[in-house]
Amino acid sequence: MNFSELFKQSNQLCKVSPDGKYLATCVQYRLVIRDVSTLQILQLYTCLDQITHMEWASDSLFILCAMYKRGLVQVWSLEQPDWHCKIDEGSIGLVSSRWSPDGRHILNTTEFHLRITVWSLCTKAVSYIKYPKACQKGTDFSRDGCYMALAERRDCKDYVSVFVCDDWHLLRHFETETQDLAGLEWSPNGCVLAVWDSCLEYKVLLYSLDGRLLSTYSAYEWSLGVKSVTWSPSSQFLAIGSYDEKVRILNHITWKKIAQFDHPATINNAKAVVYKEVERRTAVGSDDLSLHNITIGTTLFNTQSKYEICPLPVQIPVVKPDPDRANPKIGVSTLAFSSDSRYLATKNGGFQVQSLSWHGSGDSLILLGKEQLCLCFMDTDQEDK
């Protein structure tokens, strides 16, 4: 692996454009656009304040830079560097800002989640959405960009509003049977919306696009519940990671549990292969499905480290979190399906793994730790199919 020279950035704002041609980095109040292949600076924009959030538009033509403290959003165009756009939220404040899927609308969430302002760059029109809920994942766009689901809370009750992204027309508005809605996610085919409750209650509700409740799933009561939810790319499975360190998988026909995976502290499964880094331990929650064969471990600091296969049984070092604190660092916090829906990578416990993401081909997985990066490549020829 070759590494380029170091570039400065601030606030971890460094994104590649959706078409993969450009790299945008923020340095304090400047926005630097580079060419991905040559890393030459193509554009340089200057914002009014330190940029706190930066996002590419879906067609890679525009970039928004948000400055939450000032309540400003600035939009820059790649094609026309002179073009500028500034959105000032005024005294109402700004908490988050994002593009709409079509790349022509900007959704700003005001302070205290009072409302969401939808700014249209085409018409300069403004729409307001009231009572958005401040939760883990309150808004989600469907994959085709047609619909947006928004969680709302009125009169101590949870609601979900489905908007048509074309003209922000409210398609459906329905109440959910949750105590305290924590998040929602569209299925990749855009027909089912998964809604889950906060960790105080294990409840996952499945609504169809037109607002009908399809199914409810609850694994157990009283203990801390759902921590993370993810759909498989084929929309066939829904993986639910919970605080009891288990992953449960539901199928899309009956919405009943078809599989359950544990994360025991001692790995004794004969099928599991455990890799241990010799230098420093960055343990990964093992997934029982996959068979890792080769692992290339590299660090950003060029220190050589090897991975060796540990003989079973392997005891994973577990740090017991303080049970008296809220949001304990136990449970399955990250889930990621491979693109062919064959593998599921999970992260359990308090390990310092920030993200898991699969390669598009479905045979390699990249793990990002706080200071390390690990790339796992699977030899798919050995799989019996």
Next chain:
Amino acid sequence: MPESSLVRHLHSSSPECRTSPVRHFSRSLLPQHRNSSMLSTFCTEHNVQDCLSHISQEISSLGFPPVWAVSASPSELSVVAVLNCMYELIQLHRRNIQTLENMEMEQLKSSSEVDFLQLTSTRLKEQLELSRRENAGLLERERQLQLKVKSLQTCLKNEKEEVQKLQNIIASRASQYNHEMKRKEREFNKLKERMNQLLVDKKEKKQAIDVLNSIGRADGKRSLWKTGKTEAKHEGEMYKTLLSDYDTRQRELVLENAELRKVLQQMKKDMVSILSSRKPTLKGDKHKDDCIQADSEEEVFNSSKESVELYCVHAREKLTTSIRLQWRRLKSHVERLDSQASLAQRETRKEEMDRLMLDLQQCKDFIQTQEQLLQQLSSPCDEETASLLSDCYMLQEKERLREEWGTLEEQRKIFERERKTFTDAAIRLSHERKAFEEDRATWLKHQFLNLSPFADSKTSQMSKSKSSFLISVEPEASAASAPEKLIRSDLDFHTHRSVPLTTQSAGELYPTPCLIPENSLTKPKREAAHVDESSIFCNGNIPAQHKLWKNSEDHCSHSLKREKNSSI
């Protein structure tokens, strides 16, 4: 004799006396009566003396002073003594009866005690049995209660664990709630501050957007107004998405269904074929026939309307029920076959196993013996075994030889004895001859000297000795056994005649007591030829004996010479 008559009277009256005072002793009466009759038979007029003596003996044996002395005249009898004696006897009798009574009383008492004890013992035994049973029952109850206690303890532990778990859950929830509350409070506070700030702040900044120029839509189309039509369009689009999704799903499910149905059909066909193939071997053929016929009918029905009818619920149900039926039949059939096979298998297997084990054992033994033999043959044995086994082939012959030796030994002994007797006889004969010769010589001498009147006394002496000798010899002439007599006679002869020098040699001559008894003296043996006859066997002893006999022969010859000398 008045005494005797008195005695008789007394005797006769005594039983009468006895009966009257002693009548209340019921038991002792009968024998008493008998006694009186016996008494009359005991003593009669003829055996008075005997009776008297007998009685006196008895009395003296009982410890009383004698009644009648033996040496005194028969008719004398001390009346006083007799009366005393009688009185003593009566006293004794009374005492005996008393003791008898006492003893009877004691016996009654003891028997009653025994009865009582038996009763008590049975009662106590029953009590013991009862208490044992009670104890067993109590133990059982205790055990059950202990089990119960254990189960309750485990229940309690479980409950405690559950309680602990619930407490943990409650604690975590409480902490979560607290956290949320704090967060909300903080937000609330921020809101309040903001509100205050806004109230204070005069200048209100409004929202605004400042765009250089509007940009076109991403898809290039013009934006539309929000109208009912657009809304309807959106709804329509939504439903279209949903419908398309359902469509795809349904198509997939239909494909899956078809596949599964095909599989079921295949299974059914297989099952039917299996069961129909087993038809001749099963019981209840008729029943099976009907079923199979029905199935075949169904099959025909199904296959004819495959494409359309399979999808109707009716056909589907039929298919599933028929499959279920077939499956059940197949299962029962397989179970039956299994049990039969296992039984038969088990039996045959057992027999086979036994047989095989036996064969195995035999083979093993055979192999072992063969190995041993092979080892023996192949490996060189050590000296001892070699020496032991050296003549192993001759063993049988050696045995036979030994047996023959034994028999020959016996025969030899017999021959020895016979020989001895013969030699003795020969010696005697020689002696006789010698004597005869001497006699003849003397007779001739006498005859010659008879002409002179001097040799009378010698001849008479000689004749006497000779005669004694001859007397002793005569009975021996025929009998070969009993050489002891001969020896004794010889001994007599020798003691009369010669110095017993031969006693010296007795010990060394006859170390083997087998032939000749101990402390016997030598027999004069004349010729070595006799001895040589006996030396046929190669026994170790014989040559020695031969030697010894030779020695004895010498001694004998010496003695004979001596005799000769002495005689002459």
